[in-house]
Amino acid sequence: VRLLKLLEPLPAAAMASAFAPRDDGLLAPGEQSKASRPSRRWAGDAVKQDWSRLIVTAEESDRMLVQLKAGECICEEMDERPGDVVRHPLNRLHFEQLHAQRPRSPCLSGPSDAPHMRCKPLFEEERFRKKSRQYAYKVTYACTTCGSEWEVQHDYWWTEGSSEAITGFEGGPDDSLIERFLCCRTVAGGMF
Known part of the structure; x- marks a missing residue:
């Protein structure tokens, strides 16, 4: 009996009526759409985004x-900063110490x-020619x-057809040599 009730046709009032637009939707030349209004575009200071975490100021x-040189552990603060800039504290620590040592060498002596960071070199060499003072390295700090x-990594890369200053002739007339720094936390300590 229940199945028969489900199969009975619905009355005409219960059926949905077909959609019938009031007009064809086309606008006359110069006529403004009534439904649309200019949307506010969020840009610049109106967005109120905090970009301070993306840069490291001097x-x-x-x-x-x-x-760092005083022996304070600032690993959590360093982890929140971008690691691909020369101003990252660990990038600066290693780079400045390497260039300040005498006699000059690609290996940190x-x-x-x-004092609280132990350095272990994975890869250290001088690029391009002897006594160029352009060092490539990959070291770990604990x-x-x-x-x-x-x-912590530092190396020189060739970019193809870039908008950087043209410094060499690696593959094409627009190729340039760029200096690349990278510092990333591989093992989290402290609270973990």
Whole structure:
């Protein structure tokens, strides 16, 4: 009996009526659509986004470098900063210590300037020619305070057809040599 009730046709009032537009939807030349209104475009200061985490200012870099050399663990703060810039504190620490040592060498001699960071070289060499002072390296830093491990890299890359300053003739007339820094946390310590 229930199945028969389901199969009975519905009354005409219960059936949905077909959609019938009031007009054809076309606008006369110069006529404004009544439904549309100019949308507000969010840009610039109206968005109120905080871009400060994407850059490392010179003042922040100097302050963090002094903290590192004083033996303070700032791994959590360094992890929030971009690692692909020369102003990252670990990039600066290794780069400045490498270029300040005498006699000059692509290999870091002596302990790190940050007393709580242990440096272990994975790859160190001088690029392009002898005594060029353009060093490529890949080292790991281990923080003895919190147990974090960091990988610091520096190398020179050729870019093809870039808008950078033209410095060489690797493959084409528009190729250029760029300096690349990278610092990333590989093992999180402290609270983990």
